[in-house]
Amino acid sequence: MNEAAFIAALRTLATDPAARGLVDDAAVLGDLVLTHDMIVAGVHFLADDPPADVAWKLVAVNLSDLAAKGAEPVGCLLGAGLSGDAGWNAAFVDGLGAALAHFALPLLGGDTVAMPAGAPRSFGLTAIGRATVAPSRAGARAGDALYVTGTIGDAGLGLALLRAGRTQPAAPIAAYRRPVPRLADGRALAPHVSAMMDVSDGLLLDAARMAAASGLALTLALDAVPLSDVARAEGLAVGDAATAGDDYQLLFALAPDRAVPVAATRIGRFATGSGLALTDGGEPVPLPARLGYLHG
């Protein structure tokens, strides 16, 4: 039983309506939205990433799930699996304090464990938010347009730069190490969208998931995928951008005649049917072999 089978088995256990079948980014319990994401050294962050950036990312990836539900952060619980490196731990706490202060996110509790020797550092965060409307990823309607906030592929580029031993340009490396959850965008969008999720595992993979959860087909225009100037200058191919992970942008479906209340780019359209299709310059192009980046 690999992780996909494990998750499928968990899904059969998650029969409560608040679980939303585990297909959504978060659980919705009354007006509360709850999410729990883990990050593990060597899987979600590089072992030599600065500890303050690891703390930032832990907070940011969880808040991104709240953003996708249009939720206002209320608090968090930390699960910390520490190595014995005192300096690292101290820098992590400092960075955590700065991140929590930045997002005005109260630390409410949690657990700390000294991991056995040689085990990778591992952190979990449970983020709790409050939302009046919490859009699902499963609500897209035939005819809806698909939009994405910000630019795509910067974090993937940043990871590739770091792996190549580069420390510049700064913007994509910051996008990888210190993603910014789109909390204000999510709150502005939530009352209007028919479906919303964050882009964490690759634009194409996550867009395909929204289409599948909504029981629809989706055509996505590769040439419309927004790349940053830096990514273009570095020669990032749109196919690589759209299949890299860690974007933490918001992906949402909206009726095509509706005004978009935030800055976003229209990249596709839903229709009856199933499956993801790509176009480039209006012409169909094949799907890449890999739609995204699955963390383990």
Add this chain to the structure above:
Amino acid sequence: MNEAAFIAALRTLATDPAARGLVDDAAVLGDLVLTHDMIVAGVHFLADDPPADVAWKLVAVNLSDLAAKGAEPVGCLLGAGLSGDAGWNAAFVDGLGAALAHFALPLLGGDTVAMPAGAPRSFGLTAIGRATVAPSRAGARAGDALYVTGTIGDAGLGLALLRAGRTQPAAPIAAYRRPVPRLADGRALAPHVSAMMDVSDGLLLDAARMAAASGLALTLALDAVPLSDVARAEGLAVGDAATAGDDYQLLFALAPDRAVPVAATRIGRFATGSGLALTDGGEPVPLPARLGYLHG
């Protein structure tokens, strides 16, 4: 910075009243009680413990924190750090399903990660409950009596038996692998007690924590500590029982003239002052060097 320093640093971040200064077993957010406990192979469970028992323990130790707040379980989020052992994972999910069904605890969400090769299995659970009254561990009053439910030291005895290669007697081994959270006791006690917590790190250590959190001195009668018949038959010393971990009984303070609404044993008394003192047969005895078992 070791774990104690790390937790102390976290405490300075946890200024929200709902955090209760991180001294309590759980956060209290309106009528919701939230807790997050981790269990890690080689730290909280033995690598060869049956996977279904690991799943049970993960659920039970978190529900024990809800029990200590008199809370009714509402749901949980799972953070699973898996190894690549498919059979183990399948047995864990089966056991998790059985444990969740036993406690009627809905699985609402979470995250699954394939851990890097060689990393120990690691699980976190966030348990959410609802409580009308959520007693703190800090509310004991001078003159209150200290009580504990059930018997003490069985799980510690079970761990010692397993480490010695024994598989009998069954009861202490079950106490170690499949602790039973005192949910009904917690709900019955919550409206009456002045302080309550669960015993997870050793009776003496946890009792000393309740006294310190309440700003009081505590005298505890070692000869009153309840041992099971099996523990007595195995020759378990009360000093070992009272400093072993994993009891998951409820420890509570109650005015001495109040009726006790559950089966429990009176083992001590709070007074003005500070510190823990022990007696045996009415005579003072010295504290052991180690009051409990600190997981990492």
